[in-house]
Amino acid sequence: SQQGEEDPQALSIQEGENATMNCSYKTSINNLQWYRQNSGRGLVHLILIRSNEREKHSGRLRVTLDTSKKSSSLLITASRAADTASYFCATEGDKLIFGTGTRLQVFP
Amino acid sequence: NAGVMQNPRHLVRRRGQEARLRCSPMKGHSHVYWYRQLPEEGLKFMVYLQKENIIDESGMPKERFSAEFPKEGPSILRIQQVVRGDSAAYFCASSPPVGRQETQYFGPGTRLLVL
Numbered sequence: 001s002q003q004g005e006e007d008p009q010a011l012s013i014q015e016g017e018n019a020t021m022n023c024s025y026k027t028s029i030n031n032l033q034w035y036r037q038n039s040g041r042g043l044v045h046l047i048l049i050r051s052n053e054r055e056k057h058s059g060r061l062r063v064t065l066d067t068s069k070k071s072s073s074l075l076i077t078a079s080r081a082a083d084t085a086s087y088f089c090a091t092e093g094d095k096l097i098f099g100t101g102t103r104l105q106v107f108p
Numbered sequence: 109n110a111g112v113m114q115n116p117r118h119l120v121r122r123r124g125q126e127a128r129l130r131c132s133p134m135k136g137h138s139h140v141y142w143y144r145q146l147p148e149e150g151l152k153f154m155v156y157l158q159k160e161n162i163i164d165e166s167g168m169p170k171e172r173f174s175a176e177f178p179k180e181g182p183s184i185l186r187i188q189q190v191v192r193g194d195s196a197a198y199f200c201a202s203s204p205p206v207g208r209q210e211t212q213y214f215g216p217g218t219r220l221l222v223l
Contacts, residue, residue, distance in 0.1 A: 048211055099150050
């Protein structure tokens with residue numbers, strides 16, 4: 001079974017709005033990573049947050065991690081049409097275990 | 109610095125044929141991972157290799173699937189006697205030799221279709 005479960009499964013927003021995606025997992029982790037996958041393409045690594053970190057920023061991305069609730073969130077601020085993609089969280093360092101992803105659609 | 113390269117990008121095979129998928133890691137990376145993605149699902153780990161060694165193959169089906177990462181050349185994922193259920197996207201990732209819990213860089217994937 002999947003370790004990571006993203007929520008929502010699909011999200012549609014207008015350009016300029018913020019998009020928030022959540023990820024829940026089941027077991028203890030060393031780190032959690034977020035990836036983006038454009039349709040028909042490979043995965044692109046976005047950000048890694050370690051288990052002893054609570055929040056991390058990278059450009060328009062903000063990731064939070066709550067190990068007590070076994071959950072993480074990815075916030076994309078001021079979204080753009082180019083942000084349209086599927087977003088996956090992945091847990092564990094060596095054997096990455098992915099969720100099924102959140103499909104984000106950003107309308108111009 | 110070229111990224112992870114995979115070829116072919118698309119592969120069509122008939123049932124019973126063999127499929128060979130190749131992965132060239134990023135320069136300086138000695139760790140390679142293979143993942144399979146079924147339609148509408150996330151990636152599932154298959155195997156983790158270092159040069160000439162299989163480190164973890166706990167995600168590999170017991171039969172028909174094999175992987176290698178020779179001293180020279182790309183990593184190969186080999187599927188013998190393919191069946192329709194093998195149709196999927198197969199992604200390779202690589203990471204530098206500093207430990208297993210570092211960022212993995214993914215290739216564009218090989219999309220296998222079994223007719």
